[in-house]
Amino acid sequence: MxxxxxxxxxxxxxxxxxxxxxxxxxxxxxxxxEVVVSREPGGSPIAEEIRKIILDIHGTEMDDRTEALLYAAARRQHLVDVILPTLEANKILLSDRFVDSSIAYQGGGREIGTREVKDINDFAIDGHLPDLTIYFDITPEVGLARIRSDHQEAMDRLEKASLDFHKRVHDTYLQLVKDNPQRIVSINADQAPELVVKDAVDAIIKRFPDVFNGGK
Ligand SMILES: Nc1ncnc2c1ncn2[C@@H]1O[C@H](COP(=O)(O)OP(=O)(O)OP(=O)(O)O)[C@@H](O)[C@H]1O
Ligand SMILES: [Mg+2]
Incomplete structure (x- = not known):
């Protein structure tokens, strides 16, 4: 690889x-x-079908562990269909989310447990962790305000519950950063877009100076 x-x-x-x-x-x-961009959940035809199942029953009753297994299944297919062939072809694969999302959202947010979610994802990824992870740090308040910029002021009961969920997601991400200092680089996402881009690009160049050395 x-x-x-x-x-x-x-x-x-x-x-x-x-x-x-x-x-x-x-x-x-x-x-x-060559630089290839992909995303999760999805990123390949079968994985996108699994994504539809996860999103289709959004708002109704999907069991939390079923959801965690579907994310892991979609990840496995994305890995096999896209990530591994891209790496074998000596290309650079940028993935919008990967395994840390499951640990943060299903493990922390849904409170299944980070150990449990890591275990099923270890089975899915079979050792293929990213060489580098760029973590965009932002408080749940600022992140959610960006998404819900129309109706921030009146937080009803459900939105409050959702804020607690997002706080657990954020806390779990911070723990992952702490536990994986070699793999994960945290950047401040609460700044102007061009500064976020610069910090991310600088971190990547710093890690792989021989690969991003000026180009074509
Ligand atoms: N640095 C920034 N400052 C202010 N607003 C931003 C910044 N970056 C993105 N936004 C805005 O915040 C919103 C969310 O951005 P974006 O969809 O890129 O987030 P995301 O991390 O991909 O979220 P998700 O995990 O939900 O996909 C968009 O409306 C976007 O225009
Ligand atoms: Mg996004």
Missing amino acids: SGIFISFEGPDGAGKTTALNRIAPALDALTSS
């Missing part, structure tokens, strides 16, 4: 997808390797 696998993580509204749209071309200009 000779490519580079980089995942992008962080709470809802952290700006991952927005930043990735600019990080990918910035990296592409600095390397002779």
